[in-house]
Amino acid sequence: METHERIATRAWVLHPDLKSDKNRREADYALAEAISLAAALPDLEVVGSTKVPLPRAHPGYLFGSGKIEELKQLLKENEVELVLIDGPVTPVQQRNLEKAWKVKLLDRTGLILEIFSDRARTREGVLQVEMAALSYQRTRLVRAWTHLERQRGGLGFVGGPGETQIEADRRAIDEQLVRLRRQLDKVVKTRELHRAARAKVPFPVVALVGYTNAGKSTLFNHLTGADVMAKDMLFATLDPTMRRVDLPDNGPEVIMSDTVGFISDLPTELVASFRATLEEVLSANLILHVRDISHSETEGQAKNVLSIMDSLGVGKDTPVLEVWNKIDLLDDDNRAALNERADREEDIFAISAITGEGQTKLLDAVKAKLASETxxxxxxxxxxxxxxxxxxxxxxxxxxxxxxxxxxxxxxxxxxxxxxxxxxx
Incomplete structure (x- = not known):
């Protein structure tokens, strides 16, 4: 039988560096993160990337006419099939740019939806993604919604049945949303029953939160012996995973929860629809905020996580321990300085999820913190x-x-x- 190897879609990442945006991130870092996002989709091959300085966004085309022509030549020379724009793109801008460049185009929200769809494993996760995707597509009459009958992961933006340019029928989308909402209500009720059953088991819940790719799943695996997908990839974990863990020295048994990673500028559709996947954090007795302390933007990432937690109403009454992960990636001097600072400051712990360094001290602190909750x-x-x-x-x-x-x-x-x-x- 003849087998056909899937050919990866040739993609180019553009980061519009909008000078008028007061909250804009450092362009090199933002572009690197966008490339990592794209790399999280198995069917994409990122063949290049460009930072585009932008004094202001043009309403119809996002970029000016000269820049559009320059990028058109660049994309043609590199045989690009898909352009990923790291930022919001209106339906009009998307349609105009696709026509001008003769390629498919995804904005940041569309790309993250694709990744979430590819990664969602539980029934609730799949339903949440489909609802978020429909809400997003409802504003984009240039997109089809036939991906809902897909045989593979992905929403059909990149390829598959959704590729055909069919004008989405809003009434049909609304009917589909109602149907999905009913299904989701049933799933959520089932989860509530499971949660109520867990609440009867008097184990404290310890939730791991952090920026995507901070090493939460690796730490979770190390502490629990679980085999959660842990790759150097953005959004490797989407659905919360829970395991029982015995704390050392006759400490209490706890339930540890690994959650989806946070990311800056998370699409509003997903903040709303994925609140349910963070519900374990809302009911946690203790939160471990895992940070990639080796990352150049670790402070910005931490602020982003705290901001999202705050918007979800998490952490106001729940104690938080800050876990500085990946100290094994630091040079000796920086590592020594960080360890010294962590020793001085309460509720900060320098660890390596890979080597196990610092984890005993962290677990002792978890035990002590939970004891203080009694x-x-x-x-x-x-x-x-x-x-x-x-x-x-x-x-x-x-x-x-x-x-x-x-x-x-x-x-x-x-x-x-x-x-x-x-x-x-």
Whole structure:
């Protein structure tokens, strides 16, 4: 039987360096990140990239006529089939540029949607992506939505059935959105049942958050022995993964959650639709903010993560430990300086998820931080409440016990979650 190897689409990345944007990022760094984004799609081959200084965005074409002609020649010479623009592109600009350059075009939102679609594994993740993609496409009448019957990952922007330029029927898209929302409601209810079942297990939840590619999944794998996809690639993890972990030295058992990486300028469609995938973070007892401390833009990435957490209402009442990962990539002097600073400052830990350096100290801190989340209570039980008493001893929560005429007086140390579980027995 004859096999046909898939030919990668030749792509070119453009970063418009918009001078009028006060919040614009350093162009070299932004372009490098955009190239990494493109590399996260298996069917793309990035054959080149260009920074385009832009005093202001032109409403119809984004770029000026001279720059459009110059780029047209560049794309033709390199046999480019797909242009990825690192920023927002209006439907009119997209249509005009595709016509002028005779190539397909994706803006940053479209590219991230493609990656999310390619990576989503759970039923909820797939539904969330499809809804986000439909909301995005609804504004772009130049796109088809036949990708919903696709056989492979990807949304059909790059290739496949969505390639045909069919004007999307808004009514059909709205009907599809209603259908997907109903399916999603069922999935979310199922997840709520799972979460309620987990809440009955009195294990604290420790959530890993961080900028994409900061090393969360590698650390998660190291700590839990799980085999989560951990590649040097943006958005390697999309759906939250949870595992039970025993903390060292008879520490408590915890549930550790690995989550999707954050990224600057995350499309609003995805911030809204992926809030559900971050729900484990919303209910966490402790958050580990994992940073790639070797990255030149580590401070900017950290600010971005904190900003998104803030917009989601995460971290206001939940303790956060900052984990400076990838110290194995630093030279000896920088590494020593960072270790010294981490030793001085509370709630900062320098580690390597690859070598294991610093992880014991981090786990000890997790144990101590969770212990500080506990409180002592005095409770009285009758002889008839033997089941409740047995549960307290089984969970190793009893500090002292004294028998009385009617039952037992106990001093217990527990978390609010454990206390609730006890009251519900």
């Amino acid at each position: 409180h002592e209570s005095q409770i009285s039980l009758t002889f008839a409440e033997g089941r409740k008493r047995a549960w307290l001893f089984q969970e190793d929560l009893v500090l002292e016990e004294e028998q009385t005429e009617s039952g037992f007086d106990l001093t217990v140390r527990w978390t609010a979650r454990q206390e609730k579980r006890f009251r519900d027995l």
